[in-house]
Amino acid sequence: MKERVYRHCIELTNGRWSSALIKKFAYSKWSRYMIPSFAKVYQINIGEMEKQLNEYRSLHEFFIRKLKANSRKIDAVAGEIISPVDAVIEDIGKVKSDQSIIVKGKTYSVYDMLGDEKIVKKYVGGTYLIFYLSPSHYHRIHCPATGIVIKRWTLGNKSYPVNKYGLKWGKSTLSRNYRSITEIKTEEGNGICMVKVGAMFINSIILSHHKEHLVQGEEMAYFSFGSTVVLLFEKNTFIQKDFPSMPYPVKIGEIIGEMRKEV
Numbered sequence: 054m055k056e057r058v059y060r061h062c063i064e065l066t067n068g069r070w071s072s073a074l075i076k077k078f079a080y081s082k083w084s085r086y087m088i089p090s091f092a093k094v095y096q097i098n099i100g101e102m103e104k105q106l107n108e109y110r111s112l113h114e115f116f117i118r119k120l121k122a123n124s125r126k127i128d129a130v131a132g133e134i135i136s137p138v139d140a141v142i143e144d145i146g147k148v149k150s151d152q153s154i155i156v157k158g159k160t161y162s163v164y165d166m167l168g169d170e171k172i173v174k175k176y177v178g179g180t181y182l183i184f185y186l187s188p189s190h191y192h193r194i195h196c197p198a199t200g201i202v203i204k205r206w207t208l209g210n211k212s213y214p215v216n217k218y219g220l221k222w223g224k225s226t227l228s229r230n231y232r233s234i235t236e237i238k239t240e241e242g243n244g245i246c247m248v249k250v251g252a253m254f255i256n257s258i259i260l261s262h263h264k265e266h267l268v269q270g271e272e273m274a275y276f277s278f279g280s281t282v283v284l285l286f287e288k289n290t291f292i293q294k295d296f297p298s299m300p301y302p303v304k305i306g307e308i309i310g311e312m313r314k315e316v
């Protein structure tokens with residue numbers, strides 16, 4: 054019953070006009086008056102921001118804020134994979150033989166998520182990690198490993214909540230929401246598929262890196278609202294860090310595992 058009510062309410066509020074109004078307000082100069090209270094409510098570390106609070110001209114501009122140089126340290130050695138975002142790791146597991154993953158007890162189709170059978174087959178039996186970004190997090194996405202871009206593509210048109218309730222009660226949010234996907238071939242020769250999932254109301258995922266070569270830690274894109282990143286690793290290529298429990302908070306640059314040199 055709760056699931057049906059939740060979905061119904063989201064469908065009513067996630068229409069074309071409601072999304073447009075929310076986006077218009079977030080971009081408006083009037084929204085800047087909400088910035089101090091937003092920062093306080095979400096306990097944002099203003100000391101690491103590139104600008105002062107009063108320098109942001111809109112809530113949107115504040116939301117996609119950059120950090121001061123060296124706010125996130127990248128100390129990875131060759132083969133180590135870093136967290137691409139400031140987030141909470143909500144789930145880790147293996148991609149099943151039926152091309153599905155389980156997140157918060159809910160089954161998702163990796164084929165629906167990626168939309169490419171040939172690419173999906175490469176990740177069956179591999180590891181997946183789900184990173185959730187709340188409104189309190191820094192919303193720029195960085196490269197988890199040095200390598201080259203194999204493919205970039207987008208799927209979906211609407212976006213639904215990707216918080217714990219959205220993952221639990223939403224209808225295939227990770228494989229239905231607007232998605233910007235990048236497949237990377239690392240220096241070790243292994244593939245990583247990064248799925249950037251749009252959040253409720255605002256689909257905007259802006260790519261800030263358009264070159265083929267990627268350097269670990271450099272910025273790739275940013276979200277205009279709280280959202281989720283899914284990392285997929287090919288079978289027998291990734292050794293994850295021993296996380297004591299889930300959900301587990303991470304920051305950009307933190308080691309989340311390492312790549313095997315031989316598959």
